[in-house]
Amino acid sequence: MLAERGLDGFSLSALARHLGVSTAAPYRHFADRDALIDALCVEGYEEFGAALDRAARSTDDPRARLDALGVAYLRFAAEHRAVFTVMFANRGDAVTEAGRPTFDPLVQAILAAQAADVLPPATDPRVLARTLWATLHGLAVLGGQGGLAKLGLDDAPEALVASAFSLATR
Known part of the structure; x- marks a missing residue:
C-alpha cells in the first residue's frame, strides 16, 4: 500500500x-499510523544494514568492497523504493537510531581503502563516507524518480557506482 x-x-x-x-x-x-510507519522504517534499516554488511564481507579487496557497498545501496533502494524513501524522511528517534549503524560499513570500507591507498589517506574517513553516501543517495533518488533516465544517464548499478566512485578513488 x-x-x-x-x-x-x-x-x-x-x-x-x-x-x-x-x-x-x-x-x-x-498506537497510530506513525508508529506503524516507524516500525516499517526500523525493519527497513535492519534489512538495509544486513545488505550492506553482506556486501562489505563479499570481498577483501578495498576497491571492490567500496563498489559492492555502492551496488548494494542502489539495489536496496530500487527493490524497496517506498520504504527506502520513508526511511530517510524526518522520523522519530527510533528510526534515527536504527539508521545509524548502516553508515558504519562504508566508514570501515573507506578506512581499508585509505590504508591501501585507494582513497586519500589524509582525508577524514567520515567526510569521505558522507560524500560517497550522498552520491549514492542522489543516484538512488534520481534513479527512482526517473531523473537519470530522462537525461539518458541511467545505467546498471554497477556502472553507476564505478563511474561515480572513480572520481574519488586513485
Missing part, C-alpha cells in the same frame, strides 16, 4: 480494509 499510495495516502483504516480486517485491528499492534 505504501508503494501504491505513498506516505500521504497511507492510513491504518485503508490498510485494514485492504487486509480484510476490522478498522480497529491495526490499533491492537500500533
